[in-house]
Amino acid sequence: MEQNFVKADSSNLPKVDYEMIDEYYRHNDDFVKANVRNVKTQRSGKQSYGDEAIGFVQLLREGSICTVKCQVTPEHKIHEKGYQVTICINEAEEKITHSVCHSCPASEGGCKHGVALMFWLLRRSTEPSVTSVVCYWRKPTLAKVGSSLKAAKLNELFKNVPPFASHNNSFLKKLLEKGLENKSKGILFEYYKTEENAIDKVSLYHLIN
Template sequence: MVGDKSRKSSRPSYGDDAISYVQLKREGDICTVKCKVCPAHKVHAKLYSVTLIMDEQEEAVKSIECHDCVASQGGCKHAIAFLMWIHRRSEEPSCTSVECYWIKSKLSRVGSTLYNS
């Protein structure tokens, strides 16, 4: 059942554990992202190669393809898992927008500031 396959493949618990070796290449507005996906039932088998191409200007996925799966023509679970993994990463804040914790704490300045009355 296609809906059931999509639901299971889009789970964070599957995608986050199965996705590895991610590569990103940008050429103008086109972004190509490649990864390797570990098979769910044969974890020591050959990894599946998946390629996603998106237009960053239009914020649209142009194509996604699993190169090693016999079910790739019908939208295999590896491609779905990678697409959902990419989506979850896009929802995370940028590493530059997260507050730094290695800056000097406010408590370390106690007693060193002179107050004018």
């Protein structure tokens, strides 16, 4: 946490509404028109991304100016260091005055990470009041994905898979006997060979039987 900043929670966040975001888009040169229309930028404003990607929210109030900073997890590189996003809000005038995403190549002209924080603040502002205080100084949920997973070899992953049990169908048995007798190379007979490997066990045919 930066000096003089405090942990953000449900009791101290600044209020943000749709009019403030719209006003910022229309009058601030940080967001070019083409970028605002971009599909990725629009998607970043949705709850499905922002609420999972944003964490470690902190804020500082100096007079009527409230500065909010957070960490936004990259959408496609979730285990890399998150982007640091800063938004300044004039609470007296109810106006977003500044938004920047540090170290992001797309920050010139605005980027989706700033959009994600704006709409995250909007959702927090419109949530019904709760009896307990919710702290937002926590690791982004998206950054935790896969942190406990370990690589596994295919033969280890399926070593406990039971052997394939053939059906007790007399027609099938006769067909298999005839095929083996004629040394048929058909695909069906590949699944009834006596020797199996790990790859055979994960075939669709074996998994549905």
